Amino acid sequence: MATKLAPMCRELVVFLIKVVLVAALLLLIGDFLSTFFYHVPEHVFGKFHTIVHHGKNRSFIHYAVLSKNPLVILDGFLGALPYFIFIPFGWQISPVGTVIALILGELHVIWRHVSIINWQTPKAIALGCKLLFITTPERHWQHHQNANLAYGDIFTFYHVPAVAWMQFLMVVKKKYRQSTSIFKA
Ligand SMILES: [Zn+2]
Numbered sequence: 001m002a003t004k005l006a007p008m009c010r011e012l013v014v015f016l017i018k019v020v021l022v023a024a025l026l027l028l029i030g031d032f033l034s035t036f037f038y039h040v041p042e043h044v045f046g047k048f049h050t051i052v053h054h055g056k057n058r059s060f061i062h063y064a065v066l067s068k069n070p071l072v073i074l075d076g077f078l079g080a081l082p083y084f085i086f087i088p089f090g091w092q093i094s095p096v097g098t099v100i101a102l103i104l105g106e107l108h109v110i111w112r113h114v115s116i117i118n119w120q121t122p123k124a125i126a127l128g129c130k131l132l133f134i135t136t137p138e139r140h141w142q143h144h145q146n147a148n149l150a151y152g153d154i155f156t157f158y159h160v161p162a163v164a165w166m167q168f169l170m171v172v173k174k175k176y177r178q179s180t181s182i183f184k185a
């Protein structure tokens with residue numbers, strides 16, 4: 001009996017490690033790509049995300065991408081695309097971990113936008129998020145009010161490199177504008 005249990009336990013542990021690793025990796029990679037290749041460049045070069053996501057008088061539904069407005073859905077889709085790219089890879093290692101990552105990612109989108117309905121994160125959850133570097137609704141709300149604050153839709157440690165990336169892209173944009181104005185002159 002004991003000889004049969006040991007391999008089963010080992011299998012279970014390996015299964016759980018794969019689930020946690022794949023779920024965490026998909027969210028980490030998804031948030032990284034979404035922040036650095038969509039969110040920050042959109043703030044520097046685009047208007048679309050700013051209008052749709054940061055506009056005034058938007059409802060909770062708009063922010064949480066539950067709206068039927070095609071533009072809101074498009075912004076949400078582009079932001080979520082990086083999470084989908086790696087699904088086939090995650091699926092090969094752990095289908096359960098992949099599904100959990102997608103569910104957690106979607107739930108976090110909704111949760112981080114509850115500030116607009118006067119949500120206050122309980123202290124214990126806020127502390128847990130701080131320890132795990134997870135963005136709370138309060139933190140994400142700062143980003144909605146000021147596009148220079150609180151980057152990292154899911155993970156707070158993306159904020160500092162995101163701001164550095166934004167400043168670099170601003171310089172690129174400025175240089176491009178100068179060169180085109182010289183060219184026009
Ligand atoms: Zn938001």
Ligand SMILES: [Zn+2]
Pocket residue numbers: 039043049053054143147
């Ligand atoms: Zn933004």
